[in-house]
Amino acid sequence: MVQVAELPRNEAGIEMAVGILKQKFEDRLQTGQAIREQHGHTTTWIENQSPDAVVFPHSTEEVSEIVKTCSQHRVPVIPFGTGTSLEGHVNAPAGGISVDLTQMNKVLAVHASDLDCVVQPGVTREDLNTHLRDQGLFFPIDPGANASLGGMAATRASGTNAVRYGTMKDNILSLEAVMPDGQIIRTGHRARKTSAGYDLTRLLIGAEGTLGIITELTLRLQGIPEAITSARCSFPTVDAACQAVMMTIQYGVPVARIELLDEVSVKAANAYSGLSLPETPLLLLEFHGSETGAIEQAETFGQIAEEFGGADFAATSTTEERNKLWQARHDMYWASLQLRPGARGISTDACVPISRLAECVRATRERAEELGLLAPIVGHVGDGNFHTLLLIDMENEDEVSKANGFVGWLNDLAIAMEGTCTGEHGIGQGKRPYLVKELGPAVTYMDAIKKALDPNNIMNPGKILPKTDR
Secondary structure, eight states, X not given: OBOOOOOOOOHHHHHHXXXXXXXXXXXGEEOOHHHHHHTTOOSSSBOOOOOSEEEOOOSHHHHHHHHHHHHHHTOOEEEESSSOOSSSTTOOTTOXXXXXXXXXXXEEEEEGGXXXXXXXXXXXXXXXXXXXXXXXXXXXXXXXXXXXXXXXXXXXXXXXXXXXXXXXXXXXXXXXXXXXXXXEXXXXXXXXXXXXXXXXXXHHTTSTTSSOEEEEEEEEOEEOOSEEEEEEEEOSSHHHHHXXXXXXXXXXXXXXXXEEEOHHHHHHHXXXXXXXXXXXOEEEEEEEESHHHHHHHHHHHHHHHHHTTOEEEEEEOOHHHHHHHHHHHHTXXXXXXXXXXXXXXXXXXXXXXXGGHHHHHHHHXXXXXXXXXXXXXXXXXXXXXXXXXXXXXXXXXXXHHHHHHHHHHHHHHHHHTTOBXXXXXXXXXXXXXXXXXXXXXXXXXXXXXXXXXXXXXOBSTTSSSSSTTO
16 A cells, blocks of 8 residues: 555544544444544555544534534544545544535435526435436536545546536535534525635635535536437547547537547456457547437547548447446446456546647556556546556555556656646545646645635645645
């Protein structure tokens, strides 16, 4: 495991806060080792740093009471959604209280005529879309995992639909949040736009729980398209596939999803999902619109793909066939693990301007091959974002060292290409060293905001900001 710094513990304060909260929440506060380790869990190679207790609030008011208690005794507070984050976001390097929001899972209101809804943070994206389905509406942000909407907001998630519908920051109208002193605030209302004051909504989106705990979200919704057409097309090289993506975007084709799988990923998908795709780089696409419009968009892409050696092009509007392809895409993590049984899957991401995408992906593949690393690549390439899954024997120190160096190299490469070290994973603990490289003096102002709002540094300490004391 990759070691990360521990922060000084406030042992007396933690003991006092746990005792007070135990009296209030009784069985909804747990201190067993297994549940504490679960809430320090991270689906990456960063070591587990468990909280001292886990509490399950049912309301914003209860979250406020928890934070007020922790603020009084200067005890860390770590928000927890579903635990699918990838950069150590839920670890507790100074101990403290994990606030598990999964039982705050109600859809509070749906305003179908206004295309918005109000939800608690523990609602997952799949549960919300199931709730909305009979009203002809859906929430488009799809990061793959069935993440909680509060967690998706906190990490500024995106995913397969981002090329058409944007990311979480584009689909949240307002938030309710508990701030570090326990005060409950609302950052806005349901109006589609506002010029009223600072944009606190987007300050909290992507803050990874370091500035407050999101307890309610007002979300934009979309109408379920009249027609959805999926397409797939194989290419001779990853470079050719990326060039086809760039041309598709520049041509103005309103694609909803455009996903890349390199040949290693296609091989894994075939074996795991029972497919028989040509084992060459593949693009999966989806088009939303009218019956004729979605088909015309797919046909236009097919013509573009031909220019770059695209072959085996196929489009379908059949729900069963569409779902089979996209389920295979969502199962890529598990499929890739089968390529090397017993290995740990280490996922990292980068995002670059789309004009640099082919170059960046090509360099990434070449670097992994030079190091002898098995590293399937998939990506939401319509917005220049891709993921590399390193399959590592964690008992092999040389492999771990190479993988660690590779991740750092990729972060530096993306930044050098005027991109970002993380398109959607977030900074957490894992990517803290690269934030200053990417944003320079701007990080000083982030630190100033953190100190102003959270002077005692109790909100998810040790995340985002590179200084070990923040």
